[in-house]
Amino acid sequence: MTASQQKNSADQARSGEFKTVEKIAVSFTAAFKYFSLYPEGHAFSRNYLEKFKTELDEFLERHGRLRLDIEKNSYFYKGTVVFQGTAEENNPAYLLSRDRILFLEFVRNIEMSEISLLLDVFKRHRNPTDNQDGDIATTLWHYRFGHIHYEAADIFAMEAIEFNLAMFKAAPGPGGGNGGDGGAGSIGPAGESGPGGPDGGPREQVQVDAPAGGNAHFSQMRSAGAEAPSSLQMLALNRDLSELDQDEQQLLDLMIQQQENKDVTPDAVDILLITLAVEQNELDFTAILDFLEFEFFDSMTRENFALAFKICKNVINISEAVKAGKPWVEALVNIFLSSLAREERYGEMAWCNDYGRIAAAPDRNVQLLNTLDLLPPEIVLTLGTIITQVPADNIHLLHRVINIIAAKSNNNPGPLCQLVEKSDEQAALLLLTVTEQMEDNRAARVFLKMIRHPAASIRKAGMDGLFKTSTSIKPDEILHLLQDPDKSVRNRILSYVEQLEAHVREELLISFLHQGGRQIDDELFILNCYRLLGNSLSPAGRNFLKTTLMESDLKSMFSHISKAHKTGAAFALRSIGTKDAMKILRRGAESMRPDIRQVCKKALGL
Numbered sequence: 001m002t003a004s005q006q007k008n009s010a011d012q013a014r015s016g017e018f019k020t021v022e023k024i025a026v027s028f029t030a031a032f033k034y035f036s037l038y039p040e041g042h043a044f045s046r047n048y049l050e051k052f053k054t055e056l057d058e059f060l061e062r063h064g065r066l067r068l069d070i071e072k073n074s075y076f077y078k079g080t081v082v083f084q085g086t087a088e089e090n091n092p093a094y095l096l097s098r099d100r101i102l103f104l105e106f107v108r109n110i111e112m113s114e115i116s117l118l119l120d121v122f123k124r125h126r127n128p129t130d131n132q133d134g135d136i137a138t139t140l141w142h143y144r145f146g147h148i149h150y151e152a153a154d155i156f157a158m159e160a161i162e163f164n165l166a167m168f169k170a171a172p173g174p175g176g177g178n179g180g181d182g183g184a185g186s187i188g189p190a191g192e193s194g195p196g197g198p199d200g201g202p203r204e205q206v207q208v209d210a211p212a213g214g215n216a217h218f219s220q221m222r223s224a225g226a227e228a229p230s231s232l233q234m235l236a237l238n239r240d241l242s243e244l245d246q247d248e249q250q251l252l253d254l255m256i257q258q259q260e261n262k263d264v265t266p267d268a269v270d271i272l273l274i275t276l277a278v279e280q281n282e283l284d285f286t287a288i289l290d291f292l293e294f295e296f297f298d299s300m301t302r303e304n305f306a307l308a309f310k311i312c313k314n315v316i317n318i319s320e321a322v323k324a325g326k327p328w329v330e331a332l333v334n335i336f337l338s339s340l341a342r343e344e345r346y347g348e349m350a351w352c353n354d355y356g357r358i359a360a361a362p363d364r365n366v367q368l369l370n371t372l373d374l375l376p377p378e379i380v381l382t383l384g385t386i387i388t389q390v391p392a393d394n395i396h397l398l399h400r401v402i403n404i405i406a407a408k409s410n411n412n413p414g415p416l417c418q419l420v421e422k423s424d425e426q427a428a429l430l431l432l433t434v435t436e437q438m439e440d441n442r443a444a445r446v447f448l449k450m451i452r453h454p455a456a457s458i459r460k461a462g463m464d465g466l467f468k469t470s471t472s473i474k475p476d477e478i479l480h481l482l483q484d485p486d487k488s489v490r491n492r493i494l495s496y497v498e499q500l501e502a503h504v505r506e507e508l509l510i511s512f513l514h515q516g517g518r519q520i521d522d523e524l525f526i527l528n529c530y531r532l533l534g535n536s537l538s539p540a541g542r543n544f545l546k547t548t549l550m551e552s553d554l555k556s557m558f559s560h561i562s563k564a565h566k567t568g569a570a571f572a573l574r575s576i577g578t579k580d581a582m583k584i585l586r587r588g589a590e591s592m593r594p595d596i597r598q599v600c601k602k603a604l605g606l
Helices: 003-037 043-063 092-098 110-126 136-143 216-224 230-236 244-259 265-278 282-301 305-322 328-340 356-357 363-373 378-389 395-411 414-422 427-437 438-448 456-469 475-480 487-497 503-518 523-533 537-551 560-576 579-589 594-604
Strands: 065-071 073-075 080-084 101-107 148-152
Touching: 003 043, 003 065, 003 080, 003 110, 003 282, 003 363, 003 487, 043 065, 043 073, 043 101, 043 110, 065 092, 065 427, 073 475, 080 503, 092 101, 092 110, 092 356, 110 136, 136 148, 136 503, 148 456, 216 230, 230 503, 265 282, 265 305, 282 305, 282 328, 305 328, 305 475, 356 414, 363 378, 363 395, 378 395, 378 427, 395 414, 395 427, 395 438, 414 427, 414 438, 427 438, 438 456, 456 475, 456 487, 475 487, 475 503, 487 503, 487 523, 503 523, 523 537, 537 560, 560 594
Parallel strands: none
Antiparallel strands: 065 073, 065 101, 073 080, 101 148
């Protein structure tokens, strides 16, 4: 092999080596990202961790060790950048740069437990204000890794950094500033003051304003020419914190308490939503939705309805914006929204069982209802829980809840049907108002549930609605109403039965009279059923009347219910009036059974 060929071969090997390290650096960053995002042991976190470990092991088998130098949030390998990152907490190179780590070195035979522990150290030190145990360098020294080496910069050996204080100007003080000329006085390199910089030129100004929403009194005093607060005077006089007066100490304590009690959930939600909008991986997208689901229910439990609305609304908006480019998003978001609508997740929430308290707070109530209005039809079951808790005098609010339920049920009446089944009479009457606003074909499904409600008033109302909205009623759907224990319900259904087509009416009445009519102790009702049956009858119907009339036994001979059935059958045959029908009556008038003979003679007028 010539020298030129040897050089080309070496260059190719070197190029392949750098590409491998680039892949490892990217895998390392991804492993930390998902290690931080998902709970310990989660499948996604574990997969990315194993991917990094596999790539690292393959490199270490060939080279023995891998040293990554850290500088400016990036990794360098043998003086060449292999990963260029940004100053963000998901970038381990940023965390290492921030905490003065000069390089990381991985050695052959490294264990998975060491890598997991290293990432855990990074995770704990993402936000230095949340960790009181020092920095990354200190924690790494504490654990003394066997196969991970590092070097931290010695801050005591570093050259002092010189600040050119002449670049800055203090904020204008009372009366126009320190210089007394209406401008801001400047602090020179040796504490000297003057109109300009060291060379007499202009200086850059740094204006210090009162924070928005806090310490407003300072800006008022400044504009009024009053003296600056003692806390700012303390800074100018280089006073120590131990010299704070009582008012300043109380203010400092309050600020510390507010910071400690600060709810970081909204910030976390913002990050999750931003990540969701740009996420390209289907599995990762699902995992983010899982986190958002937890935050949604946590917010609803804490009655932070504004945050819950924000989560739900933004997920919907993101779905609409990206579904064209990512077709799988819509199905995942639909599953997410359905999970937010599950009734069992709301049952233990205080507001759900004490809605009157929320209704008394208009702003919070609007946030709650707006949130529920974003969810799929399954949320109707939860809305049904609160509808009866609406104050009786708040008609506007009642209409608002009813309209939401009606709109949801028009898309899918199934949940409303479930709600009707388990509602008491008061709630069902309100749901009747909801159903009347729905399209006929969907409303008919709900009315079918109402005609089986325990309350007679609801059964009657459901019956009225059903015959108004349904164009095709099956006999078995309303058969039970002919056997209803409430007389008013039975009479009402009979009036509707009379309006049915002849073949439907015949099938329904024969089914009732043959199966359940013997249990109804209402002679007039039974006679009316036979009267309707005799208006138009098929051969099968006439055979039914003949059997009912002519069959008799000792037990039924003295039963007034049996007599009512035989009387009804006899007069139905008389109203039919055909040759065959009259033949049956004449033969019955000659029967040896007195109960048959009596009703047949009566029907014939003998």
